[in-house]
Amino acid sequence: MNSKLKNSERLQIKQQKADSGLMSERYPNVASVIVAMNYYNGSSGQVIMQRTVNFFPNSNTYFKMECMKRDCIDGGFNLETVIAKMMKGRLKSGKGELVCAGKDSSGHARIDYKISIKYKDTSR
Ligand SMILES: [Zn+2]
Structure with a gap:
């Protein structure tokens, strides 16, 4: 059952978030x-959802965005490397764009994203 798998995936995500x-x-x-995202369904150019996620100093550094497809297993959009790179270069x-890494049969979801990072003043 897919819903069972999805539930164990959710537990895993919860743990990863905490870690x-x-x-x-x-x-x-x-x-x-x-992180501001537009979700697209498969290759169609139609936006099915818009989502903005904010991270603050008291947030977990879990930058993997969940796939919105219900039947998607192990999917998602991992922005971890992108964000880590931006932070390193102080961008x-x-x-950019990402395609879902999940094993869903009915065509892959994709997103485009815009990331804005604010840095603290390190001159003091
Ligand atoms: Zn997916």
């Missing part, structure tokens, strides 16, 4: 991360 650590600990110079904004 990812706080942003204030892993990235102490970052004040906020804002304030970035954008």
Whole structure:
């Protein structure tokens, strides 16, 4: 049953979130991360959902966005590397596209994203 699998996946995600650590600990110079996404269904150009996720110093550094398809197993959009790279180069904004990594049979969902990062003043 897919719903059972999805539930165990949710538990896993919960654990991964808890393990990812706080942003204030892993990235102490970052004040906020804002991820704005448009969700598309398969290859159609139609936006099915818009979503904005905010991260603050007291947030977990779990930058993997869940796939919105109900029958999608092990899917999602991992922005971890993109965001880590931006933070390293102290970039304030970035954008791109991702296709869901999940094993859903009915065509893959995709997103485009815009990321804005605010840094703390490190001059003091
Ligand atoms: Zn998916």
